[in-house]
Amino acid sequence: MRILVCISNVPDTTSKITFSNDNTVFNSNGIQYIINPYDEIALSKAVELSEGGKGTVTVINVGDSSTEPTIRKALAIGADDAVRVNAQPRDAWFVANQIANYAKGENFDLILTGRESIDYNGAQVAALLGELLSLPSVSIAKKLDIQGTEATIDREIEGGKEVLTVSLPVVVGTAEGVAEPKIPNMRGIMGARTKPLQVIEPIEVKELSSISRYESPAPRSAVKLVDDVDQLVQLLHSEAKVI
Numbered sequence: 001m002r003i004l005v006c007i008s009n010v011p012d013t014t015s016k017i018t019f020s021n022d023n024t025v026f027n028s029n030g031i032q033y034i035i036n037p038y039d040e041i042a043l044s045k046a047v048e049l050s051e052g053g054k055g056t057v058t059v060i061n062v063g064d065s066s067t068e069p070t071i072r073k074a075l076a077i078g079a080d081d082a083v084r085v086n087a088q089p090r091d092a093w094f095v096a097n098q099i100a101n102y103a104k105g106e107n108f109d110l111i112l113t114g115r116e117s118i119d120y121n122g123a124q125v126a127a128l129l130g131e132l133l134s135l136p137s138v139s140i141a142k143k144l145d146i147q148g149t150e151a152t153i154d155r156e157i158e159g160g161k162e163v164l165t166v167s168l169p170v171v172v173g174t175a176e177g178v179a180e181p182k183i184p185n186m187r188g189i190m191g192a193r194t195k196p197l198q199v200i201e202p203i204e205v206k207e208l209s210s211i212s213r214y215e216s217p218a219p220r221s222a223v224k225l226v227d228d229v230d231q232l233v234q235l236l237h238s239e240a241k242v243i
């Protein structure tokens with residue numbers, strides 16, 4: 001089985017996010033980048049499925065050369081090889097087209113993405129890939145089993161779960177529960193240095209959206225400790241205005 005895992009390079013969850021140029025540009029100075037956590041789950045599942053010679057795992061990232069440490073980490077976790085589409089990601093349409101362009105000649109049985117990236121949170125790439133490659137796509141997978149040429153997927157739905165079966169090839173957007181994230185060991189880290197990382201040039205694609213400006217959430221106000229109920233009721237009425 002040939003598996004493609006799409007890897008997004010995102011700011012570490014502890015990063016302090018700031019903007020420059022009148023809130024139009026994300027300030028990447030001093031930001032530590034990581035594999036998008038949902039993509040780490042997808043990759044861990046792919047490695048599990050391919051273990052024991054049952055398949056191969058290729059990771060793909062659309063990004064400039066600064067994303068290579070993240071790609072090498074994916075190789076250390078267990079991917080066999082990697083592809084970087086040499087372009088600054090512009091929007092989900094641009095990213096999905098670049099990945100689809102690579103994937104269409106490669107006959108992957110399974111294409112995994114995360115359910116969403118934790119920076120732009122578009123939750124679009126998996127569905128766009130399905131459409132661009134004329135493949136079924138399933139989002140928010142909480143469990144994924146493969147038997148022969150069929151995938152059984154548990155999906156999160158409002159107030160419950162949906163279990164569905166789908167024939168391979170398929171695109172799946174994975175969520176927590178699909179696999180335990182794997183931590184690279186020393187052998188993996190050493191081996192990752194020499195695993196193949198192919199750089200390909202992007203195709204011409206016009207992005208469909210552009211960001212006008214960013215806005216940070218309002219800073220949280222200080223906590224006020226209240227030790228009697230009457231005062232609490234008074235504050236909920238006059239300050240919080242919730243009663």
Ligand SMILES: Cc1cc2nc3c(=O)[nH]c(=O)nc-3n(C[C@H](O)[C@H](O)[C@H](O)COP(=O)(O)OP(=O)(O)OC[C@H]3O[C@@H](n4cnc5c(N)ncnc54)[C@H](O)[C@@H]3O)c2cc1C
Binds near residue numbers: 039113209
């Ligand atoms: C309007 C707009 C402008 C943007 N401008 C910039 C910019 O100037 N510079 C910049 O660096 N980014 C920019 N981005 C972000 C970048 O384009 C995102 O990578 C892209 O939009 C996909 O993010 P998403 O949140 O839509 O992905 P989602 O659909 O939430 O991601 C789902 C999954 O798709 C896969 N995926 C997402 N992105 C990639 C990727 N790059 N490579 C491989 N797999 C991926 C991952 O598996 C991920 O878990 C912009 C995004 C938008 C919407």
